[in-house]
Amino acid sequence: xxxxxxxxxxxxxxxxxxxxxxxxxxxxxxxxxxxxxxxxxxxxxxxxxxxxxxxxxxxxxxxxxxxxxxxxxxxxxxxxxxxxxxxxxxxxxxxxxxxxxxxxxxxxxxxxxxxxxxxxxxxxxxxxxxxxxxxxxxxxx
Amino acid sequence: xxxxxxxxxxxxxxxxxxxxxxxxxxxxxxxxxxxxxxxxxxxxxxxxxxxxxxxxxxxxxxxxxxxxxxxxxxxxxxxxxxxxxxxxxxxxxxxxxxxxxxxxxxxxxxxxxxxxxxxxxxxxxxxxxxxxxxxxxxxxxxxxxxxxxxxxxxxxxxxxxxxxxxxxxxxxxxxxxxxxxxxxxxxxxxxxxxxxxxxxxxxxxxxxxxxxxxxxxxxxxxxxxxxxxxxxxxxxxxxxxxxxxxxxxxxxxxxxxxxxxxxxxxxxxxxxxxxxxxxxxxxxxxxxxxxxxxxxxxxxxxxxxxxxxxxxxxxxxxxxxxxxxxxxxxxxxxxxxxxxxxxxxxxxxxxxxxxxxxxxxxxxxxxxxxxxxxxxxxxxxxxxxxxxxxxxxxxxxxxxxxxxxxxxxxxx
Numbered sequence: 001x002x003x004x005x006x007x008x009x010x011x012x013x014x015x016x017x018x019x020x021x022x023x024x025x026x027x028x029x030x031x032x033x034x035x036x037x038x039x040x041x042x043x044x045x046x047x048x049x050x051x052x053x054x055x056x057x058x059x060x061x062x063x064x065x066x067x068x069x070x071x072x073x074x075x076x077x078x079x080x081x082x083x084x085x086x087x088x089x090x091x092x093x094x095x096x097x098x099x100x101x102x103x104x105x106x107x108x109x110x111x112x113x114x115x116x117x118x119x120x121x122x123x124x125x126x127x128x129x130x131x132x133x134x135x136x137x138x139x140x141x
Numbered sequence: 142x143x144x145x146x147x148x149x150x151x152x153x154x155x156x157x158x159x160x161x162x163x164x165x166x167x168x169x170x171x172x173x174x175x176x177x178x179x180x181x182x183x184x185x186x187x188x189x190x191x192x193x194x195x196x197x198x199x200x201x202x203x204x205x206x207x208x209x210x211x212x213x214x215x216x217x218x219x220x221x222x223x224x225x226x227x228x229x230x231x232x233x234x235x236x237x238x239x240x241x242x243x244x245x246x247x248x249x250x251x252x253x254x255x256x257x258x259x260x261x262x263x264x265x266x267x268x269x270x271x272x273x274x275x276x277x278x279x280x281x282x283x284x285x286x287x288x289x290x291x292x293x294x295x296x297x298x299x300x301x302x303x304x305x306x307x308x309x310x311x312x313x314x315x316x317x318x319x320x321x322x323x324x325x326x327x328x329x330x331x332x333x334x335x336x337x338x339x340x341x342x343x344x345x346x347x348x349x350x351x352x353x354x355x356x357x358x359x360x361x362x363x364x365x366x367x368x369x370x371x372x373x374x375x376x377x378x379x380x381x382x383x384x385x386x387x388x389x390x391x392x393x394x395x396x397x398x399x400x401x402x403x404x405x406x407x408x409x410x411x412x413x414x415x416x417x418x419x420x421x422x423x424x425x426x427x428x429x430x431x432x433x434x435x436x437x438x439x440x441x442x443x444x445x446x447x448x449x450x451x452x453x454x455x456x457x458x459x460x461x462x463x464x465x466x467x468x469x470x471x472x473x474x475x476x477x478x479x480x481x482x483x484x485x486x487x488x489x490x491x492x493x494x495x496x497x498x499x500x501x502x503x504x505x506x507x508x509x510x511x512x513x514x515x516x517x518x519x520x521x522x523x524x525x526x527x528x529x530x531x532x533x534x535x536x537x538x539x540x541x542x543x544x545x546x547x548x549x550x551x552x553x
Contacts, residue, residue: 036519
């Protein structure tokens with residue numbers, strides 16, 4: 001599970017810090033098992049995620065997942081970000097996910113599926129992202 | 142180094158799970174203990190020879206079940222120093238015991254303007270029932286803060302006590318960091334300044350320290366069987382007769398009644414008044430076997446064994462970079478090693494240790510108010526018991542070094 005890719009993101013996470021400004025939509029999640037928390041903020045430009053960042057504390061799996069998330073969804077259409085979240089969820093359930101649906105660093109999360117107690121750690125930032133996107137949808141005129 | 146052999150106080154062979162897993166290093170006994178064969182046998186023996194519903198049925202088998210349940214109560218009460226065994230009420234464990242006291246005594250005695258005093262060390266089971274009672278009664282919850290090494294700050298505790306204090310509920314031993322409460326000093330303070338109900342959470346006290354209820358001077362002492370080698374789902378609370386008399390029934394049904402009229406009912410005597418429904422007789426019998434096992438080991442020896450392991454662990458861990466160990470020195474701490482390691486989240490520690498067959502707990506230990514005060518969301522906790530030995534500690538240290546190696550920052 002502790003692949004070099006995960007450790008790299010953990011040691012130097014990307015996308016740390018929430019975007020600022022009135023247009024930020026935010027999602028927040030807590031892991032009641034360990035007390036960790038995660039906030040993900042997005043700014044949309046039309047149907048595209050123009051800016052994304054996270055703030056929170058967590059284990060290496062949570063932090064690496066959040067870091068990879070920001071790399072993966074920045075400047076991507078919302079619909080693609082949602083598809084990516086679904087693909088990550090499938091990967092964490094131990095399902096086979098095709099490379100074209102989910103590529104790059106995120107594939108390192110596949111190892112987490114073997115540790116059911118830790119799947120929640122990897123999932124937390126993605127749930128926060130979906131909350132943020134849901135909030136954005138709710139406030140759109 | 143402390144002069145110590147590898148020997149545990151209790152042979153691993155007595156514990157089927159440990160005997161079947163010779164490479165397993167079980168260091169999570171503060172969460173739940175392993176069970177000796179004698180406990181499993183006692184439960185099987187009850188179901189195989191005496192299974193009927195206690196206190197019901199006029200046949201010999203029902204009498205055998207009643208006797209077994211009654212004897213279990215006497216054995217356990219005696220082990221915890223209560224001469225009057227009818228003052229021991231069985232519950233599912235400490236959590237239910239605290240809810241019992243908060244409801245059966247609290248609801249009729251705590252009113253608006255009163256105060257309930259707890260501490261920042263408390264497990265949620267001795268925190269939330271009082272918090273919610275205070276909320277519903279319009280009373281004020283006061284929280285005694287801690288010293289720098291996570292002991293109850295007795296000066297601060299004393300400053301909270303007044304004529305308004307109706308309940309003082311405090312842990313005997315902290316589950317999260319192991320601090321042992323100086324009970325005699327707390328009793329003296331509480332009795333000097335208040336006429337409050339004094340409740341001790343013994344979930345981590347009864348398994349690890351000699352307990353003499355009649356000498357303690359508290360009003361209620363709650364405990365859980367599964368943490369002291371007994372089965373899950375059985376525990377209890379011992380109270381003084383005077384305080385039990387002040388309690389109202391809190392759960393209603395069979396066994397706890399004397400007579401049921403159409404529009405009202407009268408109540409059975411202690412302890413049955415507070416044990417509604419078919420009792421968990423089989424697990425009470427199992428718990429009695431567990432306390433007989435502990436009595437044979439001798440609780441003073443149990444305590445000495447844990448102190449020795451704690452000191453051995455501290456020596457082995459001394460000088461480890463980035464290691465913070467919480468709690469007071471070993472003479473004021475139960476066999477609990479609660480710690481954080483710089484750059485390694487407790488969850489990551491637990492996973493890596495698991496890969497080395499070392500079972501520890503990582504998390505907030507059901508003590509979020511304490512974690513807030515420590516400024517962390519979680520700690521890693523290794524906890525010892527009678528079957529633990531220095532090889533378990535060595536395995537822990539080895540795995541911690543490995544975790545540190547995996548997570549070491551890379552020089553840029």
